[in-house]
Amino acid sequence: MFEADPYSTISSNGGSSVFSAVIPAIEFQDVCISYDDNVILDHIDLKVGRGDCKIILGRSGGGKSTIIRLILGLLKPDSGRILVDGEDITDYSEPEMMLVRQKIGMVFQEGALFDSISVYENVAYRLREQHRTEDEIESEVMRMLEFVDLTDAVDKMPIELSGGMRRRVGIARALIGDPTIVLFDEPTAGLDPPTARTICELAIKLRDLQSVSSIFVTHEMNNVTNLSSEYATVNEKGEVVFEKEGENLCLINTEVLMLRNGSIIFNGTDEKLRMSSDPYVTRFIRGERSN
Amino acid sequence: MRRPSTGAAVAALVAGNSRFIVTLTEANACRSARRLMDPITRFLSELQEVSLLIWRSFTSLFSRPRYVSETVKQMDLIGVGSLPIVLLTGFFTGGVLVLQVYPTLQYYGIQNEAGNSVATSLIRELGPVLSALMVSGRIGAAISAELGAMVVSQQIDAMRALGTDPVRKLVVPRLVALILMLPLLTVAADIMGLIGGGVVAYGMYDQDYNVFINSVRGGISTSDLVSGLIKPLFFGLIIGSVACHKGLTTTGGTVGVGRSTTDAVVIASIWVIIFDFFLSKAMQYLFDLGQL
Numbered sequence: 001m002f003e004a005d006p007y008s009t010i011s012s013n014g015g016s017s018v019f020s021a022v023i024p025a026i027e028f029q030d031v032c033i034s035y036d037d038n039v040i041l042d043h044i045d046l047k048v049g050r051g052d053c054k055i056i057l058g059r060s061g062g063g064k065s066t067i068i069r070l071i072l073g074l075l076k077p078d079s080g081r082i083l084v085d086g087e088d089i090t091d092y093s094e095p096e097m098m099l100v101r102q103k104i105g106m107v108f109q110e111g112a113l114f115d116s117i118s119v120y121e122n123v124a125y126r127l128r129e130q131h132r133t134e135d136e137i138e139s140e141v142m143r144m145l146e147f148v149d150l151t152d153a154v155d156k157m158p159i160e161l162s163g164g165m166r167r168r169v170g171i172a173r174a175l176i177g178d179p180t181i182v183l184f185d186e187p188t189a190g191l192d193p194p195t196a197r198t199i200c201e202l203a204i205k206l207r208d209l210q211s212v213s214s215i216f217v218t219h220e221m222n223n224v225t226n227l228s229s230e231y232a233t234v235n236e237k238g239e240v241v242f243e244k245e246g247e248n249l250c251l252i253n254t255e256v257l258m259l260r261n262g263s264i265i266f267n268g269t270d271e272k273l274r275m276s277s278d279p280y281v282t283r284f285i286r287g288e289r290s291n
Numbered sequence: 292m293r294r295p296s297t298g299a300a301v302a303a304l305v306a307g308n309s310r311f312i313v314t315l316t317e318a319n320a321c322r323s324a325r326r327l328m329d330p331i332t333r334f335l336s337e338l339q340e341v342s343l344l345i346w347r348s349f350t351s352l353f354s355r356p357r358y359v360s361e362t363v364k365q366m367d368l369i370g371v372g373s374l375p376i377v378l379l380t381g382f383f384t385g386g387v388l389v390l391q392v393y394p395t396l397q398y399y400g401i402q403n404e405a406g407n408s409v410a411t412s413l414i415r416e417l418g419p420v421l422s423a424l425m426v427s428g429r430i431g432a433a434i435s436a437e438l439g440a441m442v443v444s445q446q447i448d449a450m451r452a453l454g455t456d457p458v459r460k461l462v463v464p465r466l467v468a469l470i471l472m473l474p475l476l477t478v479a480a481d482i483m484g485l486i487g488g489g490v491v492a493y494g495m496y497d498q499d500y501n502v503f504i505n506s507v508r509g510g511i512s513t514s515d516l517v518s519g520l521i522k523p524l525f526f527g528l529i530i531g532s533v534a535c536h537k538g539l540t541t542t543g544g545t546v547g548v549g550r551s552t553t554d555a556v557v558i559a560s561i562w563v564i565i566f567d568f569f570l571s572k573a574m575q576y577l578f579d580l581g582q583l
Binding site: 069072074094098099101102104106108109110112113114115125126129173 | 356440444445446448449450451452453454455456
């Protein structure tokens with residue numbers, strides 16, 4: 001998974017053909033969007049391979065979340081094309097986008113849980129909309145809550161949960177129905193480091209054990225370190241363990257894309273990011289204020 | 292190419308236009324542009340948005356998915372939940388009408404027509420309008436605040452991301468519930484108003500019950516009843532569409548929710564009163580009302 005072909009995982013994971021395996025899960029072709037006179041995204045090109053994770057890094061208000069909203073069809077670009085699983089969704093109508101959204105999971109910044117229904121119902125929401133049977137819904141919900149380690153909170157209301165728990169329920173809700181693409185919109189913002197790490201571990205498990213393609217929007221370097229230097233594997237006891245990449249094993253399914261004022265100023269591995277000579281990138285990594 | 296203006300963007304959303312689909316919240320990111328519009332353009336822009344929201348809700352009725360259980364839940368919240376305040380309003384309005392009108396009628400020696408006077412004014416005007424204003428205050432505010440809070444906490448976006456159309460799931464059940472329940476609440480208010488009038492006539496002016504009841508029966512015609520039931524249908528549509536629109540276009544966090552709620556109640560109440568005038572005129576034309 002981590003050695004040669006970044007797209008190899010999908011083939012071994014039941015991809016329909018070699019051809020479909022090399023089609024990027026998400027592709028932006030020269031995408032631009034602006035509000036009035038403010039350019040939000042300026043000629044953006046990006047690709048996320050199947051089973052890959054793309055970390056989008058940048059300051060607040062830099063257009064990171066706009067990328068995610070474009071993928072979901074919550075916004076439409078002024079120009080350029082957006083492809084999801086090779087399907088050009090740029091001009092899709094709302095009903096057509098509803099079908100595309102079924103294969104995409106979205107984790108919102110504050111969780112965006114539905115306040116009026118319980119954790120169970122929040123996670124079950126997508127399956128209820130698809131009119132699945134109650135048995136099927138229950139087993140899937142419990143499986144997802146187990147994945148995020150929140151089976152105890154199944155009957156709680158969102159208001160009773162801590163910030164970290166809300167994000168984890170948000171992740172469980174996004175993952176139900178086994179989407180092939182998951183979008184994380186600053187899921188660790190405002191969380192303490194251990195809880196933020198838990199969220200990153202969930203993203204790593206999705207990437208490495210379930211070959212889910214993902215975009216992880218963040219402005220925190222800790223997340224970049226966690227996501228791009230560790231991988232998940234299953235030990236002899238069947239437990240999921242996290243290991244650091246080393247000399248023999250280098251993660252190539254995770255890349256960093258950095259935005260500045262709507263333009264891409266860096267796209268590559270975390271090692272290259274840290275070695276970048278760009279003054280803006282350097283200052284950002286150090287946490288210094290830049291103009 | 293630049294983003295469309297706020298009005299066009301929201302209009303595009305509610306119309307399901309594929310080219311400019313944006314969320315209502317995103318569209319309101321351009322609210323600064325709207326502030327620069329002159330009042331007439333702003334009014335027309337909002338009118339267009341509300342009209343398109345109504346149209347999209349109407350067309351949603353004819354295709355799946357339909358949220359019947361959500362509609363029933365809203366009918367319970369709107370109908371049963373509003374019953375106490377509507378009954379109280381009706382009772383005391385009927386009572387105060389007799390209290391004010393009876394001495395004047397007595398002066399002219401036609402105090403036996405007190406029931407007629409109360410029934411006519413309650414069933415034609417006060418019942419529908421006061422019920423609508425009470426429901427506007429209670430339900431319009433609740434709908435706007437609920438949807439506004441959902442917008443600012445990204446729950447509407449989450450709903451769309453999970454493949455649900457917020458207009459079908461949230462707007463249609465509320466509109467249908469309001470349109471169906473407001474006429475029933477109006478009937479309840481009318482009945483309580485007549486009871487209130489009867490109690491005051493008997494308790495304060497010693498008028499015999501039978502005299503009051505006979506006067507009421509003489510004052511109500513089928514046209515009055517029909518017109519009194521048609522008006523609340525329109526008022527329900529006005530309250531629901533304005534409240535849903537204001538809620539879904541909320542911006543500015545919790546402060547914005549408060550602003551949307553106030554706007555929803557004020558605008559819906561004003562439109563109810565304005566529409567009442569034109570509906571009354573239309574009823575007069577259609578049913579030859581106003582002729583004693």
